[in-house]
Structure formats: structure tokens, C-alpha cells
Amino acid sequence: MSSRDNILKQIRQNKPSETQLPSVERFDSLFENTEEKFREMLAAIYTEVIVVKDTDELAQKAQELYGSVVNRATTIPALSNWADFSLNVSDPHELETIEIAILSAEFGVAENGAVWISDQYLPHRVLPFITQNLAFVIPRSAIVNNMHEAYVRLQETTGWGCFIAGPSKTADIEQSLVIGAHGARSMVIFLLESE
Amino acid sequence: MSKALMEHAEASEVFNRDEPYVNWHDETLWFVRQKRDKSSKQLPEWEQLRETASSIKHYVLSHMDELLISFEQKARENGVHVHWAADAAEHNEIVLGLLKQHKIDKMVKSKSMLTEECHMNDFLSKNGIEVIDTDLGERIVQLRNEPPSHIVLPAIHLKKKDIGDLFHEHLGTEAGATDPQYLTEAARQHLRDKFLTRRAALTGVNFAIAETGGFVVSTNEGNADMGAHLADIHIACMGFEKIIPKQEHLGVFLRLLARSATGQPITTYSSHFKKPREGQEMHIVIVDNGRSTQLGRADFRSSLKCIRCGACMNTCPVYRRSGGHSYHNAVAGPIGSILAPNLDMTKNADLPFASTLCGSCSNVCPVKIDIHDQLYKWRQVLAKEGYVPKSKEIGIRAMSTVLSQPRFYQWSGRLGRTVMRAMPFMVNNGMNPWYKQRDMPEPPKESFRDWYVRNRKE
Numbered sequence: 001m002s003s004r005d006n007i008l009k010q011i012r013q014n015k016p017s018e019t020q021l022p023s024v025e026r027f028d029s030l031f032e033n034t035e036e037k038f039r040e041m042l043a044a045i046y047t048e049v050i051v052v053k054d055t056d057e058l059a060q061k062a063q064e065l066y067g068s069v070v071n072r073a074t075t076i077p078a079l080s081n082w083a084d085f086s087l088n089v090s091d092p093h094e095l096e097t098i099e100i101a102i103l104s105a106e107f108g109v110a111e112n113g114a115v116w117i118s119d120q121y122l123p124h125r126v127l128p129f130i131t132q133n134l135a136f137v138i139p140r141s142a143i144v145n146n147m148h149e150a151y152v153r154l155q156e157t158t159g160w161g162c163f164i165a166g167p168s169k170t171a172d173i174e175q176s177l178v179i180g181a182h183g184a185r186s187m188v189i190f191l192l193e194s195e
Numbered sequence: 196m197s198k199a200l201m202e203h204a205e206a207s208e209v210f211n212r213d214e215p216y217v218n219w220h221d222e223t224l225w226f227v228r229q230k231r232d233k234s235s236k237q238l239p240e241w242e243q244l245r246e247t248a249s250s251i252k253h254y255v256l257s258h259m260d261e262l263l264i265s266f267e268q269k270a271r272e273n274g275v276h277v278h279w280a281a282d283a284a285e286h287n288e289i290v291l292g293l294l295k296q297h298k299i300d301k302m303v304k305s306k307s308m309l310t311e312e313c314h315m316n317d318f319l320s321k322n323g324i325e326v327i328d329t330d331l332g333e334r335i336v337q338l339r340n341e342p343p344s345h346i347v348l349p350a351i352h353l354k355k356k357d358i359g360d361l362f363h364e365h366l367g368t369e370a371g372a373t374d375p376q377y378l379t380e381a382a383r384q385h386l387r388d389k390f391l392t393r394r395a396a397l398t399g400v401n402f403a404i405a406e407t408g409g410f411v412v413s414t415n416e417g418n419a420d421m422g423a424h425l426a427d428i429h430i431a432c433m434g435f436e437k438i439i440p441k442q443e444h445l446g447v448f449l450r451l452l453a454r455s456a457t458g459q460p461i462t463t464y465s466s467h468f469k470k471p472r473e474g475q476e477m478h479i480v481i482v483d484n485g486r487s488t489q490l491g492r493a494d495f496r497s498s499l500k501c502i503r504c505g506a507c508m509n510t511c512p513v514y515r516r517s518g519g520h521s522y523h524n525a526v527a528g529p530i531g532s533i534l535a536p537n538l539d540m541t542k543n544a545d546l547p548f549a550s551t552l553c554g555s556c557s558n559v560c561p562v563k564i565d566i567h568d569q570l571y572k573w574r575q576v577l578a579k580e581g582y583v584p585k586s587k588e589i590g591i592r593a594m595s596t597v598l599s600q601p602r603f604y605q606w607s608g609r610l611g612r613t614v615m616r617a618m619p620f621m622v623n624n625g626m627n628p629w630y631k632q633r634d635m636p637e638p639p640k641e642s643f644r645d646w647y648v649r650n651r652k653e
Binding site: 002003004006007008010011012013014015016017018019020021022024025026027029041045092093096109111112113114118119124125126129130146147148150151152154157158159160161162163164165166167168169170171172173174175176178180181182183184 | 223226227238240243244246247250251253254256257258259260263264273279280281285329330331332335348349350351353354355358375376378379380382383386387390391407409415416417418420421424425435440442443444445446447449450457459460461462463464465466467468469470471472481483487488490491493496
């Protein structure tokens, strides 16, 4: 008998009698101001939130913040003039030198400051991790209250996706928080009012 | 298997020799526990969330076979290869086989307590494979040739000076440098090179979803993603109890996991893998290694609900003052002490005794495992099956003689108090285990019984 069949056989013999799933599996988080909560959570994880009214203002802000940086990449068409690094590479290792990536993402979660990004928005999965600095652009209206609401939005997912909450961090040396472990060293979130 | 090199009590004694160090260790972990408290109190529904998580996990235990089969089928449809391993040896062989097949002799690994449990790194290195642990804490202990001392905070037992010295030796940082920012930067550079040059990446699995065939890996550093998205082959290893029925259940578990672990509302990265990227191979190894046996132990099966947050360690007065290594098991602390005897009763018979049974572990557990009850129950099982050390047995027998005879009990109490008063050196010496690391209390003048009898008369 294969290990698979053996394991399953033993599980069948040993599992407890059947119970049902709980009837309530979702809870509401009713924040007075969802966007305010989102900002508050992000401030606590060293992430700045900037509201921009349109892509022109986004381009202007991008220039202000990152204009002097070399190796700028983006997935946002309106910023193509701002970028100087093409994401049109076949080997993701070539992304290694990217200093700043401004990426379109789907939505944010107020209770923890996380942003959902997926294959759908990315030419390379490693991009939000390998870039030295990271910025996401999400519609200002796309902030859900909590993770239960988030998963309601995620009924249909692609091959890979990730909640990212702030820059990469570690506290493995005497519990001292250090920003920039392996992933992004800094993070900015742009809330876009209109396309 | 043989007994552990040093039993928990013995190892704790060594750990306690340096009092300021123990105090520091104790306070550091208590600080993490307090962060957990603060964070959990932000959610009015916290207790309901724990209850819900526990019920979902109970459903999982009672439908384990169906859920695993569904997961396997969906994962295969997603283009992922699924392997099954009955024990640690088979798991290690599967990983080695995959690497050999691709002619790979160097691999990066993000945190996986399962591979610690299977002693995979050792096995692979004996077979000519270099494994680099990429979680900073894990890399630190790996360079020291030590196992992690905590499942979430692998290097929590080390001071920054230890790490500074280690990095000076291995990564060429300046001698005497102890700044965490500087040391972390050095590790970032060192490990970035590994991420960029390794063709295989191994990760653990926090949750595997039966409904979609996908799995979630949580990190703060981003190391699992850096490894997996750059490698040609991604191997994810999971104990079979990691399964959850539906994707929406992640809403419950991800809300609990990081808050319980470090007090963060969520880890920086919660990566949802479902299909390999184009040109990549993705493998999942589902491991039993004693879990199906534990599933059959009615008193202990709920230990399989564990989501590895480490909250029970941070709160445990024994763990905080004895350190993770004293548990000589991949998973230390209260949860490790109820998992380990299932793996090997001879080697781990001491662990259920490494507890005061105060119950704090059960109170913080996000999936409501009755950890302290199970510690107590393991003691009964181990004693009945003859795994309890002779010295303990003699003590227990003596105690039972005293406690079962009221007159003898009264007499011995009086004798004890007199001895402690008149000849304190009789108890304040190294022969008395209660004297270790503490002074004996002032003996009371009379027993409660004497006081009660006297006051009833008046």
C-alpha cells in the first residue's frame, strides 16, 4: 500500500466522530471611518498614505518622491514616462536592481493595513519583494473593514496573491524592530480618487 | 530512540546559572505576551474568533481524510505535484529525490518547523546538499549550529553581542558591532546573494485550503516569497493537520495568528500560492510522522489544532525561565510538550513535567487547545506505561503514604516546620531541589489545622 493510502487509512480509523462547521464564520468590524482606520494601522507599520485625485497628481507625486532614484519600475500606464526600468524581462532575476516599484493593487484592509496584490496585476510575482522600495496604488473606495470582508472579495483568485502590510521587517535580534529585512525597505500607499 | 542528552530539569539548571540573563529572557518573552494581550483586546469578538477557529479545526480533525483528498485533487488540477510521506525519513527522501532529479545541490529554505522535526537539514547536508535558512533568526542559529529555540522567534535566546560576534566571524561585519540595524543589513546582503543564485526553494505551509488546493505562507521578512518566486522549483512541506476547509476560513485564522504570535494585526506578508508560475515546478509534501496516531488519542488529538503561533511559549513561566533548548524538541514550550511524547515517549517523558499546570497556555491559545489539561494527562499516561524516572516515582510513593494517613501527615508537617526553624541548613542545601535558584520560605509557626482547631475552641 502506498504511503498516501496508508496515511488516509489510519486517519479514517483514528479520526473523531463528525462535527459540523460553526454557523457563524464572519464578524463585522464597524469602524467609524474605514479609511482613517486604514491610515492609522499603516502609520503604525511605517507606511505613508497619500491621497491623489487623479493619475496626473499621482505622476507628480511619484516624481517628487522618487524622481532622483535610478531604476524605477511601474505597472501603471500613466506612469510609463516616469519609469526608467522596463518590466519586459523574461528572467525575474533581472529585476534585482529595481530601486522603486509603483504597482497597481486591488484593495486594502482597514483592520491591519494590508493590501491585496496578485498575479492579475503583476508581470512577475517577485516584483513587490525584490524591489528596494515599494508603493501601491489602490482606488480610494477599495478599502474593506476586515479580513472576513476581504475574503468575500477574493472568491475568484488567480495562481498567486498576497496580502502585504507595510515594508519588510524583522525583530530577530533582541526583539529590536528593523525595517527592511529581505523585502521592501519602505512603503507608500497612494489612494487614487478617480481614474 | 535514546533518551535526550539532558533532561528538561537538568538543562534548565544550566540555563539558570546566569541570573541576569534569565531575567532578560523572561522579560523579553513577557513583553511579547503583553503585545499579544494589547492586540487581542482591540477586537471585541476575540473570544468568539477563538471559539470559531477551534470549531473549524475540530471539523478538520473529524473530516481529515476527505479534506486531504479534496486538497490533493485541487492542487493537482492547479498543476502542483503532491507527495505523501508516512514519516520523517520518507519526507527527507522525497525532498532529496526532487533536488537530485533537477541536479540541484544548493537550496534556500524559509521557516518550516516540520523540516526541523524531520531533521531534514542534517540529512540533506550528509547527502551533499547545502541548505541555507533565510529567516534571519533561523540563519543566526544555523550559523551557530543550533536548532531554533522558539518557533516564531528562533534566536530569542541570544543577545545582540552573540549575534555581532557570530556575524563578524561568518559575514565579516566589524568586530564588536552590535547595532541590530547594521547586523540585519549585513544579513540582507548575504542572503540576497543566496536568493539570487539558488534554483530550489523550500517553504513551510501555514494553512492549506481543501476547497482550492492553495496554501498560505506567512512571514514578516519576505523570505519565503523571495525564495519561491526566484527558484525553478518550489517545495512546500506540511504536516497534514495544516488543512482548513475553505478559503474564507483564512479570515478567521489570519486574524488570530499574528495577533497571538507577536501582537501584529497581520504578518507583513501572507502569501497565497495556488499555481506555479510559468516555467516553475511546485511540489507539496504532505507528512504524517505520528500525526495519525495522535489523531487516535482522544485526550490528545486536539493538539493537532495548533497553528504554531507560539503564544503558549511566551506566556509560560517555565519556558520563559528555562529557554527553548531545554525542551530538546523541534517545538518547545507547552505545545511542544504535548506533541513530543506522541513522537517518542522514552525521549520526551520529561516534557509534560516541565510545567506548573498554571493554565496560562490554554488561556492564550488562539484555537483553544486544553494544553495544561493535556500536560497533566500525559503525566498519567507516561507513569502508567513506565516512562517516569525512578526518582520521581519514589517521591510520589512517599507523598502518597504521607497524604493518605492524616495522623502521619500532621506529624510530618510539624516535624518539617521544626526542622526548618531549628536546622535551616537541613533544607537550605543543594540536596533539596526546591532550594535551587531560590530561598526556602520562612516556616509558619503552626499549621492551618492547628490554627483552625484552636480558633474553633475560642
